[in-house]
Amino acid sequence: MTETWRNWSGLETASPARVESPADTAAVVAAVERARQEGSTVKMVGTGHSFTAISAPEGTMLRPTNLGGILAVDRDAMTVTALAGTQLKVLNAQLEALGLSLHNMGDIAEQTLAGATSTGTHGTGGVVASLSAQICGLEIVTGTGEVVTATETENPELLEHGRVGLGALGVLTRLTFRVEPLFALEANETPMSWDEALGGFDERAAAHHHVDTYWFPHTDRLMVKTNDRLDDLDVEPLSRWRAWWDDEFLSNAAFGALNHLTNAAPSIIPRFNQLSSRLLSARSYSDVAHRVFTSPRDVVFREMEYAVPREAGLAALREARAAIDASDLKVTFPVEIRTTPADDIPMSTSGGRDSFYLAFHTHRDADHREYFALLEPIMRAHDGRPHWGKVHTRTAADLAPAYPRFDEFLALRDKLDPDRVFANDYLRRVLGD
Numbered sequence: 001m002t003e004t005w006r007n008w009s010g011l012e013t014a015s016p017a018r019v020e021s022p023a024d025t026a027a028v029v030a031a032v033e034r035a036r037q038e039g040s041t042v043k044m045v046g047t048g049h050s051f052t053a054i055s056a057p058e059g060t061m062l063r064p065t066n067l068g069g070i071l072a073v074d075r076d077a078m079t080v081t082a083l084a085g086t087q088l089k090v091l092n093a094q095l096e097a098l099g100l101s102l103h104n105m106g107d108i109a110e111q112t113l114a115g116a117t118s119t120g121t122h123g124t125g126g127v128v129a130s131l132s133a134q135i136c137g138l139e140i141v142t143g144t145g146e147v148v149t150a151t152e153t154e155n156p157e158l159l160e161h162g163r164v165g166l167g168a169l170g171v172l173t174r175l176t177f178r179v180e181p182l183f184a185l186e187a188n189e190t191p192m193s194w195d196e197a198l199g200g201f202d203e204r205a206a207a208h209h210h211v212d213t214y215w216f217p218h219t220d221r222l223m224v225k226t227n228d229r230l231d232d233l234d235v236e237p238l239s240r241w242r243a244w245w246d247d248e249f250l251s252n253a254a255f256g257a258l259n260h261l262t263n264a265a266p267s268i269i270p271r272f273n274q275l276s277s278r279l280l281s282a283r284s285y286s287d288v289a290h291r292v293f294t295s296p297r298d299v300v301f302r303e304m305e306y307a308v309p310r311e312a313g314l315a316a317l318r319e320a321r322a323a324i325d326a327s328d329l330k331v332t333f334p335v336e337i338r339t340t341p342a343d344d345i346p347m348s349t350s351g352g353r354d355s356f357y358l359a360f361h362t363h364r365d366a367d368h369r370e371y372f373a374l375l376e377p378i379m380r381a382h383d384g385r386p387h388w389g390k391v392h393t394r395t396a397a398d399l400a401p402a403y404p405r406f407d408e409f410l411a412l413r414d415k416l417d418p419d420r421v422f423a424n425d426y427l428r429r430v431l432g433d
């Protein structure tokens with residue numbers, strides 16, 4: 001039976017010829033071998049949280065639903081091996097029960113492990129920012145139906161590339177992550193003016209473990225969130241009421257209702273942003289790390305995010321603000337600003353350079369195209385690399401110069417998937433045929 005695949009933002013849909021839910025590696029191998037013989041394609045999807053069509057299936061769609069759960073915990077090596085279709089929120093809960101934690105993560109936990117890491121999903125700050133950079137082992141089914149494992153000593157080239165593989169190298173079936181003892185974070189949120197936030201940006205990023213900054217377009221106001229590690233697990237979370245009010249009601253229900261209003265009357269957005277940004281208030285709390293890093297996101301939006309070299313970040317942000325101010329565009333969603341240390345993954349947006357991320361959002365029912373088209377040239381002019389899972393217009397020809405090891409990745413793809421069993425339109429655009 002077939003079904004329509006749709007991503008979370010509703011921007012992309014696909015009608016795969018066949019849908020399967022493999023329960024083990026052998027079932028994945030069988031799907032790949034059959035597709036290869038038929039000259040067709042296979043795509044393992046995650047939870048569809050990419051805004052791009054990177055996971056859009058054409059031939060057979062493989063659902064990750066039967067490939068979840070922790071397989072092994074090695075407390076000497078401090079690693080955890082899990083099935084690749086495990087949702088991040090499930091892993092986080094199971095790790096917490098084991099007294100363990102990932103080092104860092106992005107701001108939601110809905111994605112599958114393979115889905116999140118295949119596009120380089122990242123958080124901010126820390127020693128390693130992306131989930132991919134925390135991977136130290138993997139098992140993958142290649143386009144020729146071979147099952148290959150990779151670690152730092154066995155097939156190290158595959159481990160290097162497979163951590164951000166864009167779904168182009170094979171179907172990941174198992175992933176091993178480096179973990180740490182469970183830790184807690186103290187979160188402090190402080191409203192600031194533009195000059196205060198940008199003037200102290202570098203010092204703040206150096207002084208705190210994680211810094212996440214939000215600028216409210218059409219205003220001079222930002223919200224600065226800092227997260228710092230505590231020495232123990234003695235935490236003071238927000239009360240249930242405050243958490244519901246801030247994270248469920250204000251950030252989701254009320255913000256969603258507001259967007260319906262402003263979509264109908266965009267001219268009120270600047271005045272509204274002025275008012276709401278003046279109402280921002282400071283708050284502090286502490287909790288186990290994954291509950292501080294992530295929060296529910298119920299208001300459906302579209303997003304473009306670029307990583308520019310760290311040293312170019314503030315200039316790119318200032319230019320983005322000038323372009324928005326000079327345009328007629330009215331934007332409700334804040335611009336999110338994060339930083340990451342360089343990692344060693346060839347196709348990672350942070351590969352080989354400390355990075356500064358700028359993320360632009362619009363509500364699902366607002367037209368994102370003009371907004372993103374205004375800002376993408378600024379990001380490109382600063383040698384920006386687009387998030388593989390977020391809206392962008394780049395192609396293989398202009399992405400290749402942005403990634404020094406792009407050709408190496410293409411050569412590995414040729415070796416692992418010579419018949420392009422894992423191809424789709426998005427991969428043809430960003431990697432070539």
Ligand SMILES: Cc1cc2nc3c(=O)[nH]c(=O)nc-3n(C[C@H](O)[C@H](O)[C@H](O)COP(=O)(O)OP(=O)(O)OC[C@H]3O[C@@H](n4cnc5c(N)ncnc54)[C@H](O)[C@@H]3O)c2cc1C
Pocket residue numbers: 008009043044045046047048049050051054055064084085105106107108110111112113114115116117118119120121122123166167168170171172173297387388389390
């Ligand atoms: C509300 C929201 C918040 C977000 N927050 C962040 C954030 O803080 N930081 C950030 O960097 N990104 C963020 N993202 C982007 C998101 O993390 C990425 O797009 C991520 O790739 C989505 O994971 P997924 O499980 O939905 O995978 P999908 O989007 O379904 O798939 C992504 C890719 O993974 C591949 N894939 C899935 N499973 C396998 C497998 N088993 N083997 C091989 N390939 C596989 C797919 O084929 C596809 O190529 C956010 C997105 C949303 C909607």
